[in-house]
Amino acid sequence: MSLLTTHNLTVRHGARVTLNHASLTVEPGEFVGLIGPNGAGKSTLLRAALGLITAEGDSSLAKLSSAQRAKAVAWLPQAREIAWPVRVAHLVSLAQNEREDAPEVLAALARMDLTALADRKATGLSGGEQARVLIARALAQDTPLLLADEPTAGLDPAHQIACMETFSGIAKDGRAVVASLHDLGLAARHCTRLVVIHAGRIVADGPPRHVLTEALLSEVFSIRCYISDAAEGLVVQPLGQITQDDA
């Protein structure tokens, strides 16, 4: 059974259409990377799919009551700053009725390399450490679906890889993750599927090898990339901007 279905999801901000008839179905086993330039509509799609902002069209999650939705989906928003001076373990345990010894809480802390920081005040951590705490809280919710808005932002390379491998593991377990991402290399290597948003529209949707072509990267991102199907997997490295002089 699909974990998320949107049909013709459309968002307007005043006269501007910021999400234009976005239709998407997410199945168990998928790790979907949402990619697109700044302002393309990635956060808008995630928030409209969750029912957090007013939208036309349908989303299977937006129809749920808040109690049903908390069981169906975990949500990691883009904002990462933690305002409450609570212990890290306590903040993560909020996803499990404040049971700090719940296996989901302990596993999430370990997965985000936070076990040694579990007794520290969350507000006293670095920006990247706070980001890992919020990812851990979303993981501890242990839902069939996780929606994450730029989960790897602010993380060092090792923790970015750990985050992507964790999400990949969730998909391999038969659940699903949809994450907006700016790092095309990480998206190419770890996602099972990429959905490209450009000016509010879904313009490509498929396996990374099919989606990440020179033509699409030029058209949507105005960049040149090195693309190689290496033994380790698909490698995509942005090389430079395409300017009007190159056209």
Ligand SMILES: Nc1ncnc2c1ncn2[C@@H]1O[C@H](COP(=O)(O)OP(=O)(O)OP(=O)(O)O)[C@@H](O)[C@H]1O
């Ligand atoms: N509350 C709002 N009022 C007016 N315009 C908005 C509002 N929220 C978003 N937008 C506009 O909607 C468009 C899509 O924004 P969105 O945040 O979805 O982009 P994004 O793809 O997530 O970008 P980024 O990569 O920069 O996070 C942008 O042009 C943005 O300015």
